[in-house]
Amino acid sequence: MAQNIVEYPEALGRMKKIVAHIQEGTGPETVWLLEHPSVYTLGTSSVKSDLLNPGDTPVFETGRGGKITYHGPGQRVGYVMLNLKSREPDLRRYIWTLEELLIRVLAEFTVKAERRSGRIGLWVVNTNQQEEKIAAIGVRIEKWVTYHGFALNVAPNLECFKGIIPCGLKDFGVTSLEKLGIKSPLREIDGALKKHFFELF
Template identity: 55%
Template sequence: MDLYMATKPGPIEWQINKIPVDYAAAVAEMERRVAAIRDGAKPELVWLLDHPPLYTAGTSAREEDLLDPHYLPVHHTGRGGRYTYHGPGQRIAYVMLDLSRRERDVRCHVHRLEEWLIRTLARFDVQGERREGRVGVWVVRADGAEEKIAAIGVRVRRWVTYHGLALNIDPELAHYRGIVPCGIAEHGVTSLAALGVAATMTEVDAALRTTFAEIFEAASSPEMPCRLPHSREKIAKITD
């Protein structure tokens, strides 16, 4: 058996699914892969996919944020965060990295996920921004309103990360009506398509691969400092 144990990060495997993946099956596959990464049996993995329409409830989900429990299937999951929507037209990236080979700092990991999204959006001339205390990436409309374009929720098991992020490319935004997305009622959600950007999934995937290397392969260099805009309480995580 090939072993991937190392003191430094090795090659990262990429997997792309072209058709929606059942959510429960995806979580089970992530958990198997996380165990294999921790044991040194498999390399780290970035998995790009989407799901059939559904809601997921993170570990901080509040009952009152599920506005219509019958609108779409609801999956309770071990990732951090509250309610979010997944469906076709999103690019979901499940990121399985061993922080023992990088930095054992979950806030830094979340910061870099945000930076990854911001740089990817910049490839399409969209300015993504952070907001202190609101994990994820936001855009500001011409009228000053802020809307969320990408959500982040992670879990960490024995310092191996999983779950990850969801970037709205051209999803059915009306499906968000059954929840309060991420527990934030005062701001809306948007997508590249809603912003007038006609990006294909293939184009977004290519941008994600390029910018991932900029962020995570340079993670320990002075060019990629880890700023911490979120308190530890705001970082949606579980470690076990």
């Protein structure tokens, strides 16, 4: 399902309910595509020094893995709630498959996204031969049911990333499809996500 802007606390509460139903066998697996209002979220590995200047942007602690990141309008957030017991109970394989999903989606928009050893997420090389992050991944698994997921920078306000050290990586920048000169409505991104999701999962 896809929705417009959803407040972060509301999304977190709904995710937890969906996950509980999947664990109990009383609800379906779900992929939820949405946007958030501007918000900084802290993963379980976050350190306070990575929060530089939040200003008026709300900050939330969350149970996902990883460090601090930004969510906001123009960014496609995907929350993936799957029962890995009925698939492949392998966390590394699951994260690899999420990365592969985004690599295939971005390839449809002529963007070559790549993995980097030791850095979860996806990276592109800009015209100055510098690596910039275009998608973040942060997940949590409870009783082999996944939640949280990925954030793909379509056309967010990249200035908002300056309030933090994104994912704790101070030596790398952040980019988006818009910054790369590609204007793609979220509905086109969603179509590619759905297509490749069913290929991979």
